[in-house]
Amino acid sequence: MKVAFITGVTGQDGAYLSEFLLKKGYQVHGLKRRSSLFNTDRIDHLYQDPHVDNRNFFLHYGDMTDSTNLIRLIKEIQPDEIYNLAAMSHVHVSFEIPEYTGNADGLGTLRILDAVRLLGLEKKTRIYQASTSELYGKVQEVPQSETTPFYPRSPYAVAKMYAFWITVNYREAYGMYACNGILFNHESPIRGETFVTRKITRATSRIALGLQDKIYLGNLDAKRDWGHAKDYVRMMWMILQAEEAEDWVIATGKTTTVRDFVKMAFGEVGIELEFKGEGVDEKGYVKSCSNPEFNLEIGKEVLAVDPKYFRPTEVELLIGDATKANTKLGWIPEYELKHLVKDMMASDVKLMKKDQHIKEGGYQTFNYYE
Numbered sequence: 511m512k513v514a515f516i517t518g519v520t521g522q523d524g525a526y527l528s529e530f531l532l533k534k535g536y537q538v539h540g541l542k543r544r545s546s547l548f549n550t551d552r553i554d555h556l557y558q559d560p561h562v563d564n565r566n567f568f569l570h571y572g573d574m575t576d577s578t579n580l581i582r583l584i585k586e587i588q589p590d591e592i593y594n595l596a597a598m599s600h601v602h603v604s605f606e607i608p609e610y611t612g613n614a615d616g617l618g619t620l621r622i623l624d625a626v627r628l629l630g631l632e633k634k635t636r637i638y639q640a641s642t643s644e645l646y647g648k649v650q651e652v653p654q655s656e657t658t659p660f661y662p663r664s665p666y667a668v669a670k671m672y673a674f675w676i677t678v679n680y681r682e683a684y685g686m687y688a689c690n691g692i693l694f695n696h697e698s699p700i701r702g703e704t705f706v707t708r709k710i711t712r713a714t715s716r717i718a719l720g721l722q723d724k725i726y727l728g729n730l731d732a733k734r735d736w737g738h739a740k741d742y743v744r745m746m747w748m749i750l751q752a753e754e755a756e757d758w759v760i761a762t763g764k765t766t767t768v769r770d771f772v773k774m775a776f777g778e779v780g781i782e783l784e785f786k787g788e789g790v791d792e793k794g795y796v797k798s799c800s801n802p803e804f805n806l807e808i809g810k811e812v813l814a815v816d817p818k819y820f821r822p823t824e825v826e827l828l829i830g831d832a833t834k835a836n837t838k839l840g841w842i843p844e845y846e847l848k849h850l851v852k853d854m855m856a857s858d859v860k861l862m863k864k865d866q867h868i869k870e871g872g873y874q875t876f877n878y879y880e
C-alpha cells in the first residue's frame with residue numbers, strides 16, 4: 511500500500527486529492543492546523559473513527575511554520591509521496607500578511623524538502639510542490655508555458671517563487687524526486703468562499719433567492735484560465751508517477767474575464783445581466799429573468815464595483831499552455847468552464863436554499879461579503 515502525506519488537507523485541493531488517493535488504495539495522512547473552530551468540513555465525509563481497525567485516513571496536527579513538527583511527522587509516516595498543498599493561498603490577503611505568507615508558503619516548502627533530506631528519504635519520497643500561474647504575474651508572453659519567464663506581482667507570488675526554485679534546487683543538488691505543478695486557477699463547489707468564482711456563485715444564488723441585494727467586486731477585466739479542481743488533483747498524482755521529476759504547467763488554454771464569469775453564473779439561473787458604466791462606476795443590472803422561481807425586478811442593480819477589492823499590483827491576464835502535460839502525460843481536462851459554472855451554481859443554490867429555510871423559520875443567517 512502506498513503512503514501519501516498531504517499538507518493543506520483541509521483545503522479545496524487537499525480534500526479532492528484525499529478522495530482521489532483513497533480510491534486508488536493509498537493510505538493517506540493529512541496535516542491540519544489547530545483551530546478554535548472545526549476546520550475539517552471538506553473532509554468530514556472521509557473521517558474514520560480512530561477506534562476502528564484498518565483505517566487508511568489519518569489527520570495530524572501541525573503547521574508549515576513548525577520545522578520540528580514536520581520532521582517528526584515525516585519520520586513517523588515515512589511517505590512514498592508528499593503533496594505540499596498547504597499555503598496562505600489568497601493573493602489579496604498576502605499584501606496584508608506578507609511576512610507570514612513568506613514563512614508559510616516559501617520557507618514552509620524548504621522545511622518539507624529539508625526534512626526529507628535530513629531523514630535520508632531522498633530516494634524513497636517523491637514530492638509535489640503546489641506552484642502557481644501567479645508566478646507569471648506581469649504579462650511577458652501568452653500563452654504561458656514552462657519556459658515563460660516569471661514576474662511575480664504579490665507577496666504570495668514572490669513566496670511561491672522561492673518555493674518553486676528551492677524545489678528545483680533540491681532536485682538538482684540532492685537528486686530528489688521533487689516536482690512543481692504550475693497550476694492555473696482551478697475552482698469547484700468547495701472553493702474557498704473569498705476567491706472570486708465562489709464569491710460570485712454564492713452571491714448569485716443569494717440574489718436570485720432574495721437573500722442578498724447586490725454583489726461588490728473589484729477588477730472585472732481580469733482574465734483567468736479557470737479549470738475544475740477535480741481535473742487538477744488527478745494531474746498532481748500523474749506528475750508524481752512520471753519517470754522523470756520535472757515541472758509542469760496545468761491549464762485549460764482558455765481565458766475568461768471576471769465579468770463574463772458573472773454573466774455565466776447569473777445565466778445558469780435564467781437571469782440575463784447587462785453592464786453599464788466604466789471602471790469604478792460600472793454596474794450590473796437585471797435585463798431579463800426567464801426563471802419563474804425567482805422574483806427579480808427588471809432593471810434592478812445587482813452588481814457594483816468596490817475599489818477595496820483592487821490589488822496594489824494586479825495580474826491582468828493568465829492563459830496557460832499545457833501542451834507538455836497533454837502530450838507527455840496524456841492529461842486532458844474533462845470539465846469545460848460551462849460545466850464548472852453549472853456544478854458550482856447547482857451546489858450553491860442548494861446551499862442557499864437551506865439558508866432561505868432557516869430565514870423563513872425566523873432565524874438569522876450570516877453572510878460575509880468578502
Ligand code: NDP
Nearest residue numbers: 518520521522523573574595596597599614640642695696
Ligand atoms: P486552500 O486555501 O483551499 O487550502 C489551503 C490549505 O493550506 C488549507 O488546508 C489550510 O488550512 C492550509 N494552510 C494554510 N496555512 C497553513 C500553515 N501555516 N500550516 C499548515 N497548513 C496551512 O487552497 P487550495 O486548495 O485552493 O490550493 C492548494 C495549494 O495550491 C495552495 O498551496 C495554493 O497556493 C496552490 N494553488 C492553488 C490554485 C487554485 O487555483 N486553487 C492554483 C495554483 C496553486 P486551513 O483549512 O486551516 O486554513
Ligand code: GDR
Nearest residue numbers: 599601642643644694695704705706707727728729732819
Ligand atoms: P487569484 O484568485 O488571485 O487568481 O488566485 P481570485 O479568485 O482571488 O482572483 C481572481 C481575479 O479576480 C479579481 N477580482 C476579485 N478577486 C477576489 N478574490 N474578490 C473580488 O471581489 C474580486 N473582484 C475581482 C482579482 O483581482 C483577480 O484578478 C488564485 C488562488 O487560488 C491562488 O492561490 C492561486 O495560486 C491562483 O489562483 C492561481
